[in-house]
Amino acid sequence: MLLHYIFGWLRRFQRAALMGALLWVPVGLAVSDSGASHSERPLLLATIKPLTLIARDVAGDLAEVRQLLPDGASPHEYALRVSDRRLLDRADIVLWVGPVLEPYLNGAVAGMAPGRALTAADLPGIVWPERGGDSAKAGVEQVRDEHLWLDPRNARIIARALAQALAKRSPDTAAALSERLRRFEAELDVVEATIQTRLAPLRGTFFASDHDGFGHFANRFGLRSAGYLRDVSGHAAGARSVAALMGRTDVRCLVAEPDSRPERLQRVAAELGARFAVVDALGMSIAPAPAAGGGYAHLLQTVADGFAVCLGDAETS
């Protein structure tokens, strides 16, 4: 009886799906036809949330902004799904960070027509933090830290490049884009100044991180990294550098990202005599990017708040 019901339902579903497919085919064709015309909104595909926030701040509704990775997925370990590849094929502009942070996209980007992929890490003017620490002394090859959106100066560069690419594709939106870009940059001036003021008393203080992904933020706002448990690519740090970190007495705060295991890290923080904080560098918990803008500024402020609280008064912990 139950089986009969299920089969009946499946048959109905099949019929409905077939009808749906028949109905949708002409619409799909119409969309791809008009997609070639420049009057349609371009599809701007950003890979991770921080880039989506910048893209939405700049483009608003002037482009269809989509995000490739689900919130919370680690770009270090992601693998493309079939549906991702379809979306990548459809996108007019693909905004991604770069090959170190997003190795899953290297092959796909290599096969794209020139100009379709916008690689943030390759943009002229991107500021890179100086890589120091024990690995530099030991002569270990340094992998660049591509968590570059955590420096607002880099967000500015990405935003400008994006506005330019969009204006080139849809010249009729150029004026509106430049107005949105102006607003974005003004917003950044305000949030940067606010964060500088808040973190000024904490300049030069040491934090440690579960994953070495905060170099750009530290570099911009004068904080210092004492070490990490996982490197910039998310791999476990060497035993020697972890031992060196654990031997320190000047670490005020251990930061981790929302996807890490807090129990273990809380123990590490206790051993260090440091506070523990979860800092959402990927903006996982931030609401979908608002068309009105302000998404990126909100992300940066959230990261700053996390550091300020964690570094603030470690002496009392």
Ligand SMILES: [Zn+2]
């Ligand atoms: Zn990372």
